[in-house]
Amino acid sequence: MPQRENPLADALAACARAFRKLGVRWYVFGAQAAIVHGAARLSADLDVTVELGDASIDALVAALVAAGCEPQIDDPVEFLAEARVLPLLHKKSRFPIDLVLAGLGLEGRYLADARVQAVAGVRVPVARPEGLIVMKILAGRPKDLDDVRAILAARTTELGLGQVRRDLSELEEALDQSDLVPVLERLLAEAGIRKRPKPRGRPKKER
Numbered sequence: 332m333p334q335r336e337n338p339l340a341d342a343l344a345a346c347a348r349a350f351r352k353l354g355v356r357w358y359v360f361g362a363q364a365a366i367v368h369g370a371a372r373l374s375a376d377l378d379v380t381v382e383l384g385d386a387s388i389d390a391l392v393a394a395l396v397a398a399g400c401e402p403q404i405d406d407p408v409e410f411l412a413e414a415r416v417l418p419l420l421h422k423k424s425r426f427p428i429d430l431v432l433a434g435l436g437l438e439g440r441y442l443a444d445a446r447v448q449a450v451a452g453v454r455v456p457v458a459r460p461e462g463l464i465v466m467k468i469l470a471g472r473p474k475d476l477d478d479v480r481a482i483l484a485a486r487t488t489e490l491g492l493g494q495v496r497r498d499l500s501e502l503e504e505a506l507d508q509s510d511l512v513p514v515l516e517r518l519l520a521e522a523g524i525r526k527r528p529k530p531r532g533r534p535k536k537e538r
Contacts, residue, residue, distance in 0.1 A: 336424070337451050337452065338421070338424035338425065338426040339363070339377060339424075339426060339450070339451040340451040340452050340453050341421060341423055341424040341426065342377050342400075342421040342424055342426040342428055343359070343377065343450055343451060343453040343455055344453055345395075345398040345399045345400055345421050346377070346379055346395070346398070346400070346428065346455075347453065347455055348398045349391075349394040349395045349397070349398040349400065350381060350394075352394050352397075352398075353386045353390060353391060353394050354384070354386070355381055355382055355383060355384050355386050355391070356381075356382045356384065356433075356442045356443075356445075356456075357379055357380060357381040357382065357442070357456060358379070358380055358441065358442060358445035358455075358456040358457055358458045359377070359378065359379055359450060359455055359456065359457045359458065360378050360379070360380055360457075360458040360462075360463060360466060361374070361376075361377070361378030361429070362374030362376070362378070362478070363377055363378065363450055363457075364378075364457050364458045364463050365463060365467070365478040365481065365482060366450075367448055367450060367457050368460040368463060368482045368485065368486060369460075369481050369482050369484065369485025369486055370477070370478045370481035370482060370485075371481065372474075372477075372478075372481075375426075375427070376426070376427040376428065376429060377426065377427070377428045377429070378428075378429045378431070379428065379429070379430055379431070380430075380431045380432075380433050380438065380441075380442070380458075381430060381431070381432060381433060382432075382433040382438075382439070382442050383432060383433075388408050388411050388412050388432075389408050391411075392407050392408050392411065392417075395419060395430070399421060399422050399423055400419040400420070400421055400422070400428060401419060401420045401421075401422050402417060402418070402419055403418040403419060403420055404417065404418065411430075411432065415431065415432040415434070416429060416430065416431050416432070417429075417430045418430075436501070436505070437462070437465065437498055437501065437502070440462075441458055441459070441462035444458075444459050444462065445457060445458055445459065446459060460482050460486050460489070460490060461490060461491050461492075461494050461495050461498070462498070463478075463482065464479050464482060464483075464490075464495050464515070465495055465498045465499055465502070467479050468499060468511055468514050468515055468518075469499075469502060469511065471514070476514070476518065479515075479518055480518055480521065480522065483518060483519065483522045483524065484522060487522070487524060492515075492519070492524075495515060496512060496515065499511040499512045499515055500512055
């Protein structure tokens with residue numbers, strides 16, 4: 332019996348080939364990562380973050396084209412250098428891909444912390460749920476916050492919420508804003524998760 336085509340799997344495999352050829356670190360984030368971590372929704376695109384390392388933008392674009400990914404911009408090298416994001420289309424499957432260049436700071440740690448997991452049957456590095464929560468709260472769209480709610484519900488006992496708070500606080504300071512941690516606390520309250528763990532200590536001895 333012939334195997335059914337899976338456009339997402341084809342797009343993932345193409346990205347993996349290109350990045351493996353260059354030897355660069357990368358991970359899946361966005362909706363596909365949210366699905367891995369417990370969000371029950373459909374998505375018709377793929378988001379990946381890539382760290383250039385010693386590779387050039389020209390080499391990155393060339394490797395993606397060789398792997399069957401077609402830039403949706405006339406001058407992809409210049410556009411990626413300026414915007415740090417590049418829309419692509421996997422030609423065979425017609426599956427859209429949004430590629431983001433990793434920056435300094437938190438993204439470097441998220442790259443190091445990514446774990447290889449199966450997405451559409453393809454084993455690829457995926458952003459951990461803590462980093463994904465931070466990225467989605469920063470994005471702030473209703474569907475992003477819905478994904479956070481789903482991840483909180485699915486991974487409550489596994490999440491390092493202290494790290495999520497610290498990362499959001501770091502972003503607030505960097506962006507000169509103060510509205511990210513309150514969003515997390517509101518979503519935690521909605522999920523029935525207490526705001527902050529109570530300090531644990533030894534019971535006082537009776538005199």
